[in-house]
Structures are given as structure tokens and as C-alpha cells.
Amino acid sequence: IIEILEEHTSKPQDNNMLSHGYKLVKLKILSGERKGKIFKTGAMLSVVPGHGVDAKPGLKVLVRFRGGKGDNARAYIVSYNREQYVYVIVAIFFILLLIIGKKKGLKSILSLNFTLLLIFFVLLPLLKNGYNPILASITTAFAINIIVFLILTGFTRKSFTAILGTSFGVASAGLVAFIIGILSHTTGIPFEEARVLYFKQAGMSLDFRGLVFAGVLIGSLGAVMDVGMSIASSLEELQAYNPKIPAKQLFNSGMNVGKDIMGTMSNTLILAYVGGSITYLLLLLKLGRPYELIISSNLIVGEIIQGVAGAIGIILAVPFTAFAAAYLSKSKKLKEQMGNDFGGGS
Numbered sequence: 201i202i203e204i205l206e207e208h209t210s211k212p213q214d215n216n217m218l219s220h221g222y223k224l225v226k227l228k229i230l231s232g233e234r235k236g237k238i239f240k241t242g243a244m245l246s247v248v249p250g251h252g253v254d255a256k257p258g259l260k261v262l263v264r265f266r267g268g269k270g271d272n273a274r275a276y277i278v279s280y281n282r283e284q285y286v287y288v289i290v291a292i293f294f295i296l297l298l299i300i301g302k303k304k305g306l307k308s309i310l311s312l313n314f315t316l317l318l319i320f321f322v323l324l325p326l327l328k329n330g331y332n333p334i335l336a337s338i339t340t341a342f343a344i345n346i347i348v349f350l351i352l353t354g355f356t357r358k359s360f361t362a363i364l365g366t367s368f369g370v371a372s373a374g375l376v377a378f379i380i381g382i383l384s385h386t387t388g389i390p391f392e393e394a395r396v397l398y399f400k401q402a403g404m405s406l407d408f409r410g411l412v413f414a415g416v417l418i419g420s421l422g423a424v425m426d427v428g429m430s431i432a433s434s435l436e437e438l439q440a441y442n443p444k445i446p447a448k449q450l451f452n453s454g455m456n457v458g459k460d461i462m463g464t465m466s467n468t469l470i471l472a473y474v475g476g477s478i479t480y481l482l483l484l485l486k487l488g489r490p491y492e493l494i495i496s497s498n499l500i501v502g503e504i505i506q507g508v509a510g511a512i513g514i515i516l517a518v519p520f521t522a523f524a525a526a527y528l529s530k531s532k533k534l535k536e537q538m539g540n541d542f543g544g545g546s
Contacts, residue, residue, distance in 0.1 A: 201258065262278040263278065264276045334378070345370070365432065376509040416506050426465060430461055431461070432524075447526040458522060469514065
């Protein structure tokens, strides 16, 4: 935005409300086929947070063109251009990983990039093209699970233990969410999103409950992976310190570690889902909706199912990971088949 030509805005008497109105602005296009061209357009400022743009000189915005070619097209302001701030916070994150984590930080960046590539270039295109969301999400989750652990800790017993524990926990979470979703007739998708998806699917059949299953698998994967690796790593260190420790004692130690972890991780997962619904919850409370209507809301039930199912996955991953670690540490036959590297630590 290079200039404000006209301004018709007002500030409500209530200081808690936002300014609203209309501005006529002059734009200079910075990229695309119309780069360098000058356009005039209106910028709406809404009292509703998140809608409209508070136009000011120097502000970068996203623009859409309609109704003509070249200079004859009309420009419409879509939203603020927030792209640079996304890159800034990601860069800070990566820099801190490298400074503090060093080599392991680099491995974390590689594993994270691999995860994002699988989600955005494999899972989402499969779902968009109408593939079975259950099979697509299971395949993607297991691929992420296996490759990430191999990148982080190599082909070791610790990796294999964490992979087994995480796979069991995530599969359990997805199964619980799918069953409860069917019984409660819940999709967990807000009405507006469901309506848009329905009308945009162009004849293909979207399995909305399957999408909830996919969301649970991907949403709980990180937390369950954290639990699986924490237990596997702790027991690997214990095994290295005392190679003669009995399998039963190793299992009990894994359970004790897991019990300390599951409480905080379950809270982390559930609070993440609650945080995503807090605006909707506040709206229902402001509208005076009764408890029965709130607790039966499609979106709220969907969030509860996803959060609690993920927490169930974390809980079930604890004994399974502890058992896998105890068994693999004493399995001489498996060590011989996998070689010396597999029997090592990290």
C-alpha cells in the first residue's frame, strides 16, 4: 500500500470494540505478472477480529484480481501478507536447535522436514484425491514413525523399541477415536468446514469420520513418539549401566519412567486440543448455551475424542514400550540376526 486516498472509518465508543469502515488505497504490485503496476482498491476494516485489513502506507497485503486482463482487472485485498513472520519464527526455531542441539539438533531439523514433506506432499494429496483416509493416515504415520527414529538414533535397539511402542500407541488412539466417533455420530469437523469440503469435493466421496481418524493419528503421533523414545532411551541407558539387569526389573523401571511421563504428556495433548477450541467454547458460553448442548456439540465432542484418544494412546504406549525394551534387551537370537550395531546404544 503506497497511499491512502480516502478514509471512512469510525472508532466505537466502547474501547473494547475495534475500528471499522472503509479506505480507498493505492497499491503497487510487488510480484506476479502485474509486478510494478499501480491499482486503486478498497480496504474494509471489520469490527470482527481477523476480518478486514487496517490499511496503512507501507503495509504489505495479498491481492486477488478479477474481471479482466492486465490493467483492466480489479484488485481486491484478501489479507495481510504474513509470510515473512512465518519464516522468522521458523528460522529462530532452527537456529536454537542447531546452537543447543548441535548434531542432534541438525538431525531434528532433518526429521521435522521429512515429516512435513510427508504430510503436505503425501497425506494431504491422498486425502484430497479421495483415497481412504484410514489407510493413508496409517501409512503416513508409520512412515514418519520409522524414518524419524532412524534419523535421530540410527539402526539401534533403542530405535526399534521406540518404533514398536509408538506404533502400538498411535494405532490404539486411532482405533478408539474411530469407534467412539461412529457410536457418537461425530465427525469433529465444524459445520462451515464440512459444508465447504462437501461442495468442493466435485463428486468424490469424503469419509469425514475417516478424516477424524487421520487427525488423531497425526495429532497424537508426536506426543506418543516422545513417550516411546523417552522410555526406550531411559531403559537403554539402564541396560548399558547394568547389562545383567533382569528383564522383569527393566520392565518395572520402564513402567516407573512411563508413569511419570504419561501424566504430563496427556495434559499436553488434551490442552493442545482444548486450546484450539477455546474461542468456540467462549462463544457458546456467551450465547448462554446449556451444558447438554455444549457437551454434545459436534466440534466439542470431536475435540474431546481426539484429545482423550491421543492420551489413551500415550498410556498404552508405556507398558508396550517397556515390554519391548525388556524383551529386546534379552533376545540374543534377535541380536544375532540384526548384528552388533543393533545391540548397541544410541
